[in-house]
Amino acid sequence: MTGPALAVLGVVLLLAAWQAVAALRWFGTTVCAPTVVVRVFADASSRRVLLDGAGATMLEAVEGFGWALLAAVVVGVLATLLPFLRSGLDQLGTIESAIPFVAIAPILLALFSRDTVPTAMAATTAFFPLYLALVSGLAAVSPAVADLCAALGAARRDTLLRARIPAALPVLTTGMKTAIPLAVLGGVIGEWLGSSNGIGPIMLVAMRNYRMPMMWAAVVVTVVIALLLYGGCAALEWVTARRFG
Amino acid sequence: MSQVAQVAAVAASRGAPISLAGVGKVYPMRRGRSVEAVRDVGLDIAPGEFLALLGPSGCGKSTLLRMMASLEEPTSGTVTVDGAPPRELAARHRLGVAFQDNALLPWSSVYHNLALPFRVAHRPVDRARIAELIELVGLKGFEDARPRQLSGGMRQRVSIARSIMLEPDLLLLDEPFGALDAVTRRRLNAELQRIWMADPVTTVLVTHDVEEALLLADRVVVLSPRPGRISKIVTVPFDRPRALDVTRSARFHAMVDELTAELDALTGGVDSDE
Incomplete structure (x- = not known):
């Protein structure tokens, strides 16, 4: 069987299992069947609320992701241009990523x-994987190309621009794929x-x-948002891998 | 300037002289141990000379070349290019290099790969010069191809063209054809000879191929295995261009045999480690 066919089969199996768990009432009435959730989406007013x-x-996640990406680029390029900053910045990033949500929430x-906290939280969670992807991407240039740039007398910023950044893009987009669900x-x-x-x-609420059907519908919507954004990043990854891989 | 007079005196040949004095290189390893790659190498290379560094794998010949390219520092002794540390020549964008790994930018076309030396030197990209070299290495029509669309031999042609793009004062070639099949290699050797004769600049070629060294070089320096030391220097007597009549001559074969015997003696008949 082909990949897409298997993927469809997986989704169907998952929905069937979900339907079965709900029908058998293993968790009482807290688990609503997919058929019940579909009815929530059929209702115009609930649909309006969910879509809004x-x-x-989605806007918060993307905006937070954008800020995280900007921060990762600034810090990552700094860490690459000024190697003595690198280990310190890596430590700082690790510590930032190790702070639990609950601890960072009061600070934010x-x-x-x-109303800005969600964006800030999205940025905080997405930052570290993006930073990691960027610095490892900027270091991913082949040793021979790095030697070539040195022998050609390329300044550090020229090596960055001509060799390191193009080599980093496929790695960065892979990191974006990991980071975007975290932003959601x-x-x-x-x-x-x-x-x-x-x-x-x-x-x-x-x-x-x-109102369990509404809650489950909201969960489904969250998953769909994460999948949509993930798909966007995966497409971007595919394009950069072809262009710069 | 005296250099100008000198260049005129030896006709077309030009370039930076190289001087190695007591050069040694020791790499520190884990647990306080170290590996001595090169020991006490002294050598003077004249402007416009084509020198081959010949030796078995792991004899430190690439290390010597990397020191001339300012990619590594000697642990003892001095390396000077044009009377100054090699770094200065590189910083002036007067150095050309080609490695066994072609080091082409995979995301750039042939044209843009060849434009790289101009770009990092902050000089306007000379389209005519690029076209001329594309023609010289026989890649006309492949300007827009990406490296992965080219064969191994074609990639090395691009790499060679890039190395001479800015008409460097020193050309350093580290087994540029080492990964190619024998037929392609022979053809590219002939082309390299032709390209070099058009502008005979100081060139150092690292190779483990005896015939390649004798075909291309004015002098062949044979290095012993680790630690690399000069074990023999041979002056190659043949006039250029060295075509089939030379490579099929008895004298050429005698020199191939002599150098091959020297290499065999150095490795003690044991396979050298890669």
Whole structure:
């Protein structure tokens, strides 16, 4: 069987298992069957609420991701141009990534307005994988090309521009693929901290009012957002791998 | 300037002289151990001379070349190019190099790979010069091809063309045809000879191929295995161009035999490690 056929089979099996778990009531009424969730999307007003929330969350995730990418590029290029900064910056990045969400949340709440926290949280979670991908990408240039640049008398910034950055792009886009679902995750968690927009608050309200079909619909929407953005990054990765690989 | 007079005196040949004095290279290894790659090498290379460094694998010949290219520093002794540390020649963009790994930028076309020396030297890209060298190495029509679309031999032609793009004062070639099949290699050797004769600049070629060394070089320096030391220097007597009549002559064969015997004696008949 081909790859796509197997993928479809996997999704069908997953949906069937989900339907079975819901029908057998293994978890009482907390697990709603896919057929019930579909009915939520069929309802115009619920659909409107979910789509608005999805739009807001997607925007936060992408915006946060953009800031994280910008920060990773600035810090990564700095670490490459000034090698003595490299190990220190790596340590700092590792520490940043090791801080749990719960610990970083109060800091972000103190720094930003409640509606900006999701974007900040998305940026915080996406930063480290992007930084790692960028610095390892910038170091990925072949030793022979690095030697060539040195022998041609290329200045450090010329080597960066002509050899290191093009060589880094495929590695960076692979890192983007890893980082974008984290940005969605960070965004949703950021929304739980009191934001008024996005899919996060919808989830919380549905949970508190025990509107399980709505909650499950919100979960599905979150997954779809993550998959859409992931697909975008995967496409970008494919293009850069062909152009710069 | 006296250099100008000198260049005029020896007709077309030009380039930077190289001087190696007591050059040694020791690589530190783990647990305080070290490997001595090169020991006490002294050698003077004249402007416009084509010198081959011949030796078995792991004899430090590439290390010597890398020191001339400013890619490595000697641990003892001095290397000077044009009377100064090699770094200065590289910084002035007067050095041309080609390695066994063609070091082409995989994302750039042949044209843009050949434009690289101009770009890193911050000089306007000379389209006519690029076209001339593409023609010289027989790659007309492949200007827009990416390296992966080319054969191994074609990639090395690009690499050679790039190395002489800025008419360097010193050309350093580290087994540029080492990974090619015998037929392609012989053809490219003949082409390299032709290219070099058009502008005979100081050239150092690292090779483990005796015939290649004798075909191309004015002098062949034979190095012993680790630590690399000069074991023999042979002056090649043949006039250029060295075509089939030379390579099939008894004298050429005698020299091939002599150098091959020297290499065999140096490795003690044991396969040298790669």
